Amino acid sequence: MTFNRQRALFVTLGVAFVLTATEGLCRLAIRLSRPILAEEIRTTSDIFHEQSDKIQLLLDSTHTYRVVLDSILGWRYRPGYRDSADAINSQGLRSPREYEPEPPARVLRVAAFGDSFVYGNEVADSASWPALVEQLFPRIEVLNYGVGGYGVDQAYLRFCAEGVALSPRIVIIGFVSDDLGRVVNVYRRFISNREVPLVKPRFSLDAGGRLVLLPNPLPHASDYERYLRVPQDVVELGAHDYWYRPAVYRNPAYDYSATVRLFTELWLRISARYFAPDRLFRDGAINPSSTAFRIQQPAPARSSCSSRTGNQSSPHSRGARRPSPRSRASSTAVKSSTSISLLPFARRRAPRPSGS
Template sequence: MRRLITTSLLTCLLLFASLEGMSYLALYVLSTFGISYAPLSASLSDEQRTRLRLRLDEYRTAGTFGSHHPTLGWTVPKANTTQDFTSNSQGIRGKREYTLEPAPDILRISAFGDSFTFGSEVLDRDTWEEQLGRSDPRLEVLNFAVPAYGLDQAYLRYHTEGARFGSDIVVIGFMSENIRRNVNVFRPFYHRLYWSHLFTKPRFVVREAELVLLPNPLSTVSSYERLLTHDREVLAEIGHDDYFYRTHYHPSPFDWLRSVRLARMAWHAASTRWDGIFRADGMYNVHSEAFALTVKIFDAFYREALTHQSLPVILIYPDLGDLDRYHRQAPRRYEPLLDVFKAKGYRHIDVLDAFIQYDRRVKTEDLTVGTWGHLSPLGNKIVADALLKSLQEERRFTRPQIREQARRELTRIQQVMQARS
């Protein structure tokens, strides 16, 4: 009996050692492909604590809390001048101030979106908004974009601040990666590269086929003071509505076991493959929460612009991965979204098409700047030219024509919605 127990124990130890050894080897191989065990932290890091403490100290001494915005999460600081950009007293990029109503002989265009629309990493004069405005004296282009925004925040900025500026054309900017941001509340949950981005954001959910807004969870300075002192509790509360917090794995007391690490990584990969934002081939997953939500936000944004008698134009930016897929002759991962726009008759411009029409052989490094793939001055020029061509082709240069067209489009959309209901 003792020999049987000893043999069984040795067999179990041998199997355990073999399993751990194979798991160790598998983790090593995965690491060579840049895939590592990275549980989502349940608390702030020392670096994040230091950064948040400095911001709170700044608020106590100077009364400013960075770019924090109670409703939108964050925004462009007003009347700000740095080496990178200038903003006016209305929080619009550039030095010029704007009246709420445009002059009768001016076509006003307002742009909303993230850093690609904002023009990060290029000077004010090199953004597509500035270049478009210089192309025709009748054009007035307002840049309401904010770096790191999701489509949800861009829509909310239009709803709360931009709609009152009486624009004739409303440009809805969307970089293809933004589909992830629409299901995110706290950017560090999304990716470790965003460790320093400590402001939370609002997000929408779809309930009974309707958009429901979940307000910004940390809307006050006191809520950030609580984050600093009770970070585990607050992060868990924020994570309740964050896709990445809910679907990612968290630290475990058994993480010292290589087999546990590998199993948790495999489970996460399998679960997000079937209900993830992207399919295994890199295409948008049309059955995901993120895709359905993104379509709903586009619907709401598009309709609201029409309600204010403005003509919406959706601008889709490719990221570096999209440009690489193009050069490999792979399908555009956001193609399902383009299909939705075509089916609904939404006015849209695919910037990748504009790049191809400019020069099929143009290099990615000529179109982009920096590690994030923001548009270069040339890339911005191509966008400006594509928008100008779109405006000229459909002859939307008089305000009465624009308003009549907006009314007709809104009526058409409302009739389609009533028929479906």
């Protein structure tokens, strides 16, 4: 009997030692992985604490940040914003000058919609590619509607709301491969837990493969305040978000065990890259069967701007004069003399599953 007790004690101590050692090694591995992994492994309590801090900054009316909330698009750049490198005019475009409803005589007006590659993050106004085109070709005028972090869906919705107001002859929607993941995203911090807590609309596909708009779920600044009171409620935004991970946000053991965190993250990342049927990339290329690709692939037979978006216009588009009834009626095809192009930009880095 004594021998059995000693044996049981020995086994218990051995298991405890192994579990403790494993936990310690996993904590060390997580710490050492921080400079290596594109997405740091963090506890949800840490994620939610930072989320609350960033929401407070976002709602702080005493600061004039470049980014402001938009009830339709999720966010946009503040009209009239100025700093040493950036100028946003009253129409919400990147430019130190205002634009007339019609271009000057014998000038070709182009409207460029898209993300930070269109906007020209990290360079001055004069060094953005729309400005460089104007410098190289004096009879071409490029209106810069780019906004950092936008997906093709937001660029398209902004085009629907503002695309004809300034009478462009050509409309360009620029995109990079990161934008593929954004069209299936609602809450930016589900893509990366270091992101600003911004929320966006997205499109889904119905049973017939038709686009269905899922509007911005937080159209008012006051809607964000609820997540200051109960940060965990943000998981409700995951209902239509490809990047939402219940194994992280719904797992009680995730915060308390480094072992659980490490192995959960490893499995989720490996699965997202190699096994998930709906993964964005497959065999080093874009997965054509993914929901994200099917949402934004060209489909001429699909419905118009008005039927996809409810013909909503952004409240911040007041800076540009509203189009005439004739122009509004042609907002889908823009005008018979206007052409729309998709312009892919070269990436600065290799694709990764977590997006950016």
